[in-house]
Amino acid sequence: MIRRALLTLGSILWSALTAHAGEPLPSWNDGTSRKAIIAFVEKVTDEKGGSFVPPSERIAVFDNDGTLWPENPVPFQISFSIDELKRRLPDHPEWKSDKDIQAALSGDLTPLLLDHYKGLFHIIFVAGSGMTTGEFDKNVHRWFATAIHPRFNRTYDRLSYQPMLEVLSYLRANGFKTYIVSGGGFDFMRVFSERLYGIVPEQVIGSHTDVVYELKESGPVLVKTMNRPFVDDGAGKPEAIHQFIGRRPIAAFGNSDGDKAMLEYTTIGNPRPSFGLLVHHSDADREYAYDAEPRSSGKLVAALADAPDRGWVVVDMRKDWRSIFSK
Amino acid sequence: MIRRALLTLGSILWSALTAHAGEPLPSWNDGTSRKAIIAFVEKVTDEKGGSFVPPSERIAVFDNDGTLWPENPVPFQISFSIDELKRRLPDHPEWKSDKDIQAALSGDLTPLLLDHYKGLFHIIFVAGSGMTTGEFDKNVHRWFATAIHPRFNRTYDRLSYQPMLEVLSYLRANGFKTYIVSGGGFDFMRVFSERLYGIVPEQVIGSHTDVVYELKESGPVLVKTMNRPFVDDGAGKPEAIHQFIGRRPIAAFGNSDGDKAMLEYTTIGNPRPSFGLLVHHSDADREYAYDAEPRSSGKLVAALADAPDRGWVVVDMRKDWRSIFSK
Numbered sequence: 001m002i003r004r005a006l007l008t009l010g011s012i013l014w015s016a017l018t019a020h021a022g023e024p025l026p027s028w029n030d031g032t033s034r035k036a037i038i039a040f041v042e043k044v045t046d047e048k049g050g051s052f053v054p055p056s057e058r059i060a061v062f063d064n065d066g067t068l069w070p071e072n073p074v075p076f077q078i079s080f081s082i083d084e085l086k087r088r089l090p091d092h093p094e095w096k097s098d099k100d101i102q103a104a105l106s107g108d109l110t111p112l113l114l115d116h117y118k119g120l121f122h123i124i125f126v127a128g129s130g131m132t133t134g135e136f137d138k139n140v141h142r143w144f145a146t147a148i149h150p151r152f153n154r155t156y157d158r159l160s161y162q163p164m165l166e167v168l169s170y171l172r173a174n175g176f177k178t179y180i181v182s183g184g185g186f187d188f189m190r191v192f193s194e195r196l197y198g199i200v201p202e203q204v205i206g207s208h209t210d211v212v213y214e215l216k217e218s219g220p221v222l223v224k225t226m227n228r229p230f231v232d233d234g235a236g237k238p239e240a241i242h243q244f245i246g247r248r249p250i251a252a253f254g255n256s257d258g259d260k261a262m263l264e265y266t267t268i269g270n271p272r273p274s275f276g277l278l279v280h281h282s283d284a285d286r287e288y289a290y291d292a293e294p295r296s297s298g299k300l301v302a303a304l305a306d307a308p309d310r311g312w313v314v315v316d317m318r319k320d321w322r323s324i325f326s327k
Numbered sequence: 328m329i330r331r332a333l334l335t336l337g338s339i340l341w342s343a344l345t346a347h348a349g350e351p352l353p354s355w356n357d358g359t360s361r362k363a364i365i366a367f368v369e370k371v372t373d374e375k376g377g378s379f380v381p382p383s384e385r386i387a388v389f390d391n392d393g394t395l396w397p398e399n400p401v402p403f404q405i406s407f408s409i410d411e412l413k414r415r416l417p418d419h420p421e422w423k424s425d426k427d428i429q430a431a432l433s434g435d436l437t438p439l440l441l442d443h444y445k446g447l448f449h450i451i452f453v454a455g456s457g458m459t460t461g462e463f464d465k466n467v468h469r470w471f472a473t474a475i476h477p478r479f480n481r482t483y484d485r486l487s488y489q490p491m492l493e494v495l496s497y498l499r500a501n502g503f504k505t506y507i508v509s510g511g512g513f514d515f516m517r518v519f520s521e522r523l524y525g526i527v528p529e530q531v532i533g534s535h536t537d538v539v540y541e542l543k544e545s546g547p548v549l550v551k552t553m554n555r556p557f558v559d560d561g562a563g564k565p566e567a568i569h570q571f572i573g574r575r576p577i578a579a580f581g582n583s584d585g586d587k588a589m590l591e592y593t594t595i596g597n598p599r600p601s602f603g604l605l606v607h608h609s610d611a612d613r614e615y616a617y618d619a620e621p622r623s624s625g626k627l628v629a630a631l632a633d634a635p636d637r638g639w640v641v642v643d644m645r646k647d648w649r650s651i652f653s654k
Binding site for chain 1: 460528529545546562570
């Protein structure tokens with residue numbers, strides 16, 4: 001009886017606290033996209049409504065490149081990987097016979113985009129193998145501290161999209177677990193995901209290769225290898241969601257055809273209410289405008305065509321977002 | 328100011344509520360094992376002490392077979408898999424030429440234990456492939472509803488160790504995230520982990536093969552294949568912990584040599600305070616007594632020899648546990 005009274009009091013206090021918070025999604029103009037996000041969240045959190053989803057099943061998945069930060073002029077992990085290849089080149093004469101590495105070093109990435117970005121992922125895996133996980137983390141930290149984006153003239157960790165950070169916070173404040181499900185390497189993203197997005201390492205899913213455990217005199221290490229590459233893009237996204245999460249998300253956020261399968265898996269025939277959203281890059285002035293450009297690594301063609309039938313929200317970056325980057 | 332006052336009041340209420348709970352670990356006799364668990368938890372949760380660990384880093388990993396429930400006369404998923412092979416045999420004439428399957432069907436598992444249980448995992452993967460994830464879940468549910476353990480005469484989902492359920496709850500009440508990291512298949516364990524252990528699917532790591540995504544007329548499906556088998560045992564455990572969690576646990580609980588690498592990874596050279604525990608099956612009357620028996624699928628030899636030097640707690644099931652099974 002005392003316990004119940006205390007719990008009720010606690011619940012009243014909680015309401016009082018949250019009422020102090022401002023309106024959600026302040027960097028979004030109040031158009032259909034913002035309204036759709038809020039309507040979905042209110043629907044699944046309304047205990048009295050017929051669309052209530054218990055907190056443990058409120059799983060939301062986010063692509064990273066092009067959805068939480070830019071993917072131009074190339075995905076940031078490609079910039080990192082090319083810088084790493086240059087730095088380590090003197091110790092790797094065998095790289096001279098690797099066509100993908102030579103293309104990357106020459107700056108012409110076109111051949112790397114063929115065959116579902118096979119070359120791009122090869123570059124990512126080469127730059128992230130042959131060292132321990134601890135050494136790799138150090139390389140990533142060093143790069144973020146020094147590398148500068150060629151257009152925006154900031155370090156890469158200062159280019160997250162403010163409107164999407166607000167979506168992440170808003171979902172978490174409403175009991176959602178937020179995951180990254182991205183073509184980027186999970187070891188790369190885990191270095192910054194908690195600091196930039198508030199997403200802990202265990203909620204970051206991405207492309208990867210095997211690590212190998214060794215107990216050395218100095219302690220246990222995990223060596224990053226090139227074995228068993230897994231590309232977390234396209235059909236790989238729902239496959240990885242099953243392997244890492246083990247149940248269907250109820251909300252999925254992406255920006256390219258590589259996210260189409262993830263949005264399908266989240267929204268088609270889901271016994272729970274579900275939500276899919278695509279960020280359409282329509283803002284050449286403040287960021288980039290692209291969807292079908294053959295030379296862009298990110299493409300939004302098939303998913304954009306499917307959006308109306310699937311009920312997916314298409315964000316018009318230029319109209320929907322008041323600001324692009326976090327301060 | 329109001330916010331701070333409300334938060335303080337909330338904190339007082341929380342203390343009042345938790346003070347109503349009884350003593351932790353009531354099914355443990357008050358010996359060195361119980362004391363060691365409690366001392367570790369009190370140490371890492373004491374904000375004023377020098378060993379405080381922030382909640383987000385309080386990750387505890389648990390083996391399943393032999394640690395949270397029995398692994399005799401054979402691991403439960405082997406019983407399930409053999410029952411499944413028998414049920415599906417009429418549709419699979421090709422299984423006649425598979426030596427491992429024939430051994431499993433004959434009841435003589437000895438050849439399956441060779442070469443690090445290669446045959447056992449083959450049986451598990453065969454019984455769990457060639458169907459969608461939804462169909463597999465149904466098979467597992469049906470088996471748990473009907474199959475009976477040969478010695479304890481109960482369904483298999485009523486054989487969790489009560490003292491370990493209390494450890495799981497106690498850790499979670501102290502801000503830990505509890506994970507299963509087991510040789511069992513994650514698709515198998517995820518069917519019951521939340522109901523039996525309070526562990527959600529996304530915190531269950533285990534052996535697995537690839538799934539393949541398909542969008543059918545009826546909606547998206549994931550088909551379980553035999554491709555890219557991963558055995559989550561031995562060195563595979565720290566490797567999988569890195570892939571799925573992305574950081575080192577601070578507490579690890581196991582019972583066999585297959586857990587040795589996981590305990591090493593958790594406790595050797597960890598910059599955080601850490602804890603390792605081995606359940607030693609010493610109770611032939613109430614459960615089983617084994618460690619070095621050549622015919623047992625679970626063995627505790629190398630890890631037991633290392634325990635004193637590593638500071639790992641060795642639970643004497645007979646002396647430490649007041650009761651074995653939950654009611």
